[in-house]
Amino acid sequence: MLPTREKAEQILKEAQGCNPGPWGDHSRVVALCAERIAACVEGMDPEKAYITGLMHDIGRRFGVKHLGHVYDGYHYMMELGYDEAARVCLTHSFSTGNIEEYIGNFDISGEQQKEIEEALEKISFDDYDRLVQLCDSLSGTDGAVDMEVRMGDVKRRYGRYPQSKWDQNLALKKLFDEKAGRDIYEILPPDSKNPARGR
Ligand SMILES: [Fe+2]
Numbered sequence: 001m002l003p004t005r006e007k008a009e010q011i012l013k014e015a016q017g018c019n020p021g022p023w024g025d026h027s028r029v030v031a032l033c034a035e036r037i038a039a040c041v042e043g044m045d046p047e048k049a050y051i052t053g054l055m056h057d058i059g060r061r062f063g064v065k066h067l068g069h070v071y072d073g074y075h076y077m078m079e080l081g082y083d084e085a086a087r088v089c090l091t092h093s094f095s096t097g098n099i100e101e102y103i104g105n106f107d108i109s110g111e112q113q114k115e116i117e118e119a120l121e122k123i124s125f126d127d128y129d130r131l132v133q134l135c136d137s138l139s140g141t142d143g144a145v146d147m148e149v150r151m152g153d154v155k156r157r158y159g160r161y162p163q164s165k166w167d168q169n170l171a172l173k174k175l176f177d178e179k180a181g182r183d184i185y186e187i188l189p190p191d192s193k194n195p196a197r198g199r
Contacts, residue, residue, distance in 0.1 A: 015061035025141040033135040040180035055085040066104030091129040101162040134172040143191035
C-alpha cells in the first residue's frame with residue numbers, strides 16, 4: 001500500500017518540521033525525476049514513482065542519521081501501513097544489494113542491522129527500487145545534476161566511494177536511458193544552483 005500523493009506531501013512537510021534541512025527539497029526532486037522517467041517507460045506508474053521517490057528519505061524525520069535514516073524510514077512507513085514506500089526506504093541506499101557498501105556511519109545496533117539485512121534478502125529489486133536508486137544519485141535540491149559530479153562530491157566528503165556502487169549507478173542510468181528511449185537528462189529539470197549536467 002502507498003499513501004496518496006497529497007498524503008505523502010503532507011507527511012514530508014510534517015517531517016521537515018521535525019528535522020529541517022535540504023533533504024526535503026532533495027526528496028521532492030527525486031520524486032519529480034522519478035515521475036518524469038516513469039512516464040516514459042511502458043508499464044510503469046508515474047504516480048507510484050513520484051510517491052516512493054518522495055518518501056525514500058522520510059526516516060530523516062527522526063534526526064540527522066546515516067544508516068539510521070534507512071531503518072527509521074522503513075519502520076515509520078510500515079507502522080503507517082505503507083509497505084510499498086517502506087520497501088523503497090529500505091532499498092534506496094543499497095543499489096548493489098550489499099549493505100557493507102553503504103557510504104556513511106553504521107549508526108544502528110547490530111540487531112537493527114541484522115533486521116535490515118534480512119528484510120533486504122527477501123526483496124529482489126523491481127523497477128521502482130531501481131528508479132529511486134537512480135534518481136537519488138542524480139538529484140540535488142533544485143533539480144538533476146550530473147551523476148558523476150555528484151558521486152565525485154560524495155567521494156570527496158566521505159573519502160571513499162565503492163567502485164561497484166559507482167558502476168552500478170552508471171548501469172542504472174543506462175538501463176533507464178534504454179527503457180525511456182532517450183537520454184534521461186533530456187527530460188529532467190536542471191538544478192539551477194548546480195548547472196553541471198549530463199553529457
Ligand atoms: Fe536516503
